[in-house]
Amino acid sequence: MLKRYRILIAAVIGIITCLSMISCGFLDLTCVAPHQREPSTLYLSDSGPLTLDPAISGEMSSHTYITQIFSGLFRLDDAMQPVGDLADTWERSQDGKIYVFHLKKEAKFHDGKPVTAQDFKYSWERACNPATESRTASTYLGDIVGAREMLQGKANTISGVQAIDDQTLKVTIDAPKAYFLAKLTYPTSFVVDRASVEKSESWWQQPNGTGPFKLKTWIEDQHIVLERNDSFYREPAKLTRIEFQLLAGSSMSLYETGDIDVAPVYLYDIDRAQDPKGPFAGELLVSPQLSLEYIGFNTQKPPFDDVYVRQAFCMAVHKEKIIKITQKGMVTNAHGILPPTMPGYNKDLKGFEFDVDKARALLAKSKYGNSLPPIIITQSGAGNFIPPYLGAIIQDWEQNLGATITVRQLDPEIFSYYLENEVDNMFVFGWIADYPDPQNFLDVLFNPEADYNYTKYKDPALTALLNQAGTHQDSAARYKLYQEAERILIDNAICLPLWFDTDYTLIKPYVKNYKLDAQGTPTLSSVFLDE
Structure with missing residues (x-):
């Protein structure tokens, strides 16, 4: 899924904080x-x-709430493996293409209505209905027979989904795929209440979900209150309520004054948070992410339709120095695409090393020579704020290759959902694993047939490798195929991998069992307070 851009959030909140200081008197917290x-x-x-x-959500900002309010057949456990959620038991056919799911009989919507197999069929068909305009349904439900036909407007139902009875759902997929159940942990597959959805276009502002929490109050740009669902089909949450203060100022300031109990730590505050003699000693949680930050090259637009230009741009950036100075050790330099803790990670894979002379030689070898056209890089942002790391990268390109580069910012909402139509010559992108399988990076982001392939790179050999890996039933063989695919992507410089991220979080001592998974999402239903 698309990452939450913490640098942008920190900058926006910082502006709001400054304005608050002006109106209240600088640092007058009273x-x-x-x-x-x-x-x-x-x-x-x-x-x-x-x-x-x-059905629509495709980024972390929304997932944080959706995973508390809604649920699906499966969820990821602490080891990031799919386990039954609304699915009580299930069977898989010998050929790996047919699943029969039996729902938990005690599962109910927040209003007390039982959850049925028909609800799942409706929810998935709604997601695949072109009128819903879901940009995630093809990726996460597209393996189901008939889903793509419905997405293309060629069918009114998903032929591969059958509600056998109220408690039994039969699903047929197009080929045996080891990661299929993991895909069903993604919000696109979550169940929604048909009566609630059809009541109003803005139904999701007062949703009737199935998750451990209910939405009690939502005042835009002020606060959101979640309330415990006492009828939850698993163990009810230990907290009675969760209150989110929205755009209320610097999270560090709110944490210091006791207005919030947990605070994400951004770049500007990391030194204070890590100070062993400071006020936050012993309160910092460090959680590695299964994520990748990268700059993608649009291979269908000049000058990045030339492999030598792409390679030159990768070699012209002193990435290690930029990361060290601008990221303060909060991230890990990425030589490839798969994070180190991802199955199939290739520790021997090395990308292009910083070498200005070789970069210039590659550029001269390209069809553009030393006459590059003006280049635009697309970034999620607002207020003309360019992160220091991006400014440094652009400076390297301009100084070392003579490039002329302009940054075009897109509103985060537009960037998250419409980048496919907006991407320029290059784009800055962040991805967090939806499940721990290399398919979720290499296939979802770079398969020429994939919706998230904003690089628009096309290579029949790559497609064949990715498709073969997707259906192979032997894990070791699958991972080897994915490593071959990753090597093709790196050698052809389809993107410039930047870093693998890590979450830094301050947690008050009385908050217990607060932890982040590899997606950076907290399991709030297990949190409790030592009051």
């Missing part, structure tokens, strides 16, 4: 009335979701 704590309530800060519709 003008901010602290909230009165409610028992068993966790206080957090955030920027808020873009949507609460599971």
Whole structure:
């Protein structure tokens, strides 16, 4: 899924904080009335979701809330492996193409209505209905027989989904795929209440979900309150309420004043958070992500339709120095595409090393020579804020290759959902694993047939490798095929891998069992307070 851009969020919140300081008097915290704590309530800060519709959501900002309010057949456990959620038991046919899921009989929507197999069929067909305009359904439901036909408007139902009875769902996929159940942990496959959806276009602002929490209050740009679902089909959440303060100012300031209990740590505060003699000693949680930050090259637009130009741009950036200076050790330099803890990771894979002379020689060898056209790089952002790392990368390209580069910012919502139509010559992109399988990076992001392939790279050999790996039933053989595919992508410089990210989070001592998974998502239903 698309990453949350923490640098942008920090910058925007920082501006809001500065304005608050001006209106209240610089650093006069007395003008901010602290909230009165409610028992068993966790206080957090955030920027808020873009949507609460599971069929549409494709980024972390929205997933944080959707995974608390809704649920699906499967969820990821602490080891990032799919385990049954609304699915109680299931069987798989010998050829690996047919699944029969039996739902938990005690599963109910928040209003008490039982969850049925018909609800799942409706939810998936709604996601695949072209009118819904889901940009995730093809990726996460497209393996199901008939799903692509419905997405293309050629069918009114998904032929591979059958509600046998209220508790039994039969699903047929197009080929045996080891990662299929993991795909069903993604919000696109979550169940929604038909009556709720058809009541209003804005139904998702007052959703009737199945998750461990209910949406109690949502005042845009102010706060969101989640309330425990006491009828949850698994063990109910330990917290009674979760209150998110939206765009309320610097998370570090709110944490220091006791207005929130957990605070993400951004680049500008990491030194204070890591100070062993500082006020936050012992409160910092460090959680590696299964994620990749990279700059993609649009291989269908000049000058990146030339492999030598792409290779030159990879070699002209002193990435190690830029990361060290601008990221303060918060990230890990990426030589390839797969994160180190991902199955199939190739520790011997090395990308293009920094070498200005070789970069210039490659550029001279290209069909553009030393006469590059003006280049535009697309970035998620606002207010003309360019992150220092990106500014440094652009400076390297301009100084070392004589390139002329302009940054075009897209509003985060447009970037998240419409980049396919907006991408320029290059783009900055961040991806977090939806499940720990190399398919979720290499196939989802770079297969020529994939919706997220914004590089538009086409190579029949790569397609064949990825498709073969997707259906191979032997794990070791699958990973070897994915490593071959990754090597093709790196050798052809389809992107410039930047880094693998890590989450840094401050947690008050009385907050217990708060942890982030490899996606950076907290399992809030297991959190409790030592009050």
